[in-house]
Amino acid sequence: MHRLALFMTMALALIGADTARPGQLKTTPLIVVETSKGTFAFETFPNEAPKTVAHIVALARRGFYDGQRVHRALPGFVVQFGDPQTRDLAKRELWGRGAAASSGMPIGVPEITRKRLHQAGAVGVAHMGDPSKADSQIYVTLARRPDLDGQYAVFGHVVEGEDVPAALQVGDEIRRVYVRE
Numbered sequence: 001m002h003r004l005a006l007f008m009t010m011a012l013a014l015i016g017a018d019t020a021r022p023g024q025l026k027t028t029p030l031i032v033v034e035t036s037k038g039t040f041a042f043e044t045f046p047n048e049a050p051k052t053v054a055h056i057v058a059l060a061r062r063g064f065y066d067g068q069r070v071h072r073a074l075p076g077f078v079v080q081f082g083d084p085q086t087r088d089l090a091k092r093e094l095w096g097r098g099a100a101a102s103s104g105m106p107i108g109v110p111e112i113t114r115k116r117l118h119q120a121g122a123v124g125v126a127h128m129g130d131p132s133k134a135d136s137q138i139y140v141t142l143a144r145r146p147d148l149d150g151q152y153a154v155f156g157h158v159v160e161g162e163d164v165p166a167a168l169q170v171g172d173e174i175r176r177v178y179v180r181e
Contacts, residue, residue: 060178122145123156
């Protein structure tokens with residue numbers, strides 16, 4: 001009986017073992033966004049958007065988002081950040097626009113799927129017409145937006161501080177973005 005119990009324990013451990021394929025993230029990073037209006041966090045979907053998640057995680061780990069500002073906030077629609085130009089209040093007319101409005105390292109592949117839709121709290125990457133050129137600009141949908149489905153990669157969903165994105169306005173500070181695994 002002891003051997004059977006040991007065998008069952010080992011079998012269950014193997015079933016639950018990490019089965020990530022090479023190149024995939026082995027954990028599901030949670031990204032925490034501290035803002036001047038509060039903190040929110042979103043889970044990521046590395047199985048559906050592995051390159052997007054890896055790209056955003058790398059930017060967060062190097063402090064890319066720290067000190068930036070929200071450059072787009074449309075009530076009932078979306079709040080957006082990720083433009084390094086927003087650190088300079090004198091460049092407000094340029095926020096969210098042009099080549100300088102990103103990290104300069106596009107993801108390179110559109111990871112758009114119908115599995116992850118634009119529900120309230122969906123987190124995606126913005127682009128200017130070419131999904132393969134999406135880069136550092138992150139948006140959070142504030143309501144169901146089926147018009148965005150199939151157009152943008154959804155790589156996460158807000159799971160903590162759900163009320164914070166809707167409270168954000170243009171110019172609010174993104175104090176710190178970090179990864180909690």
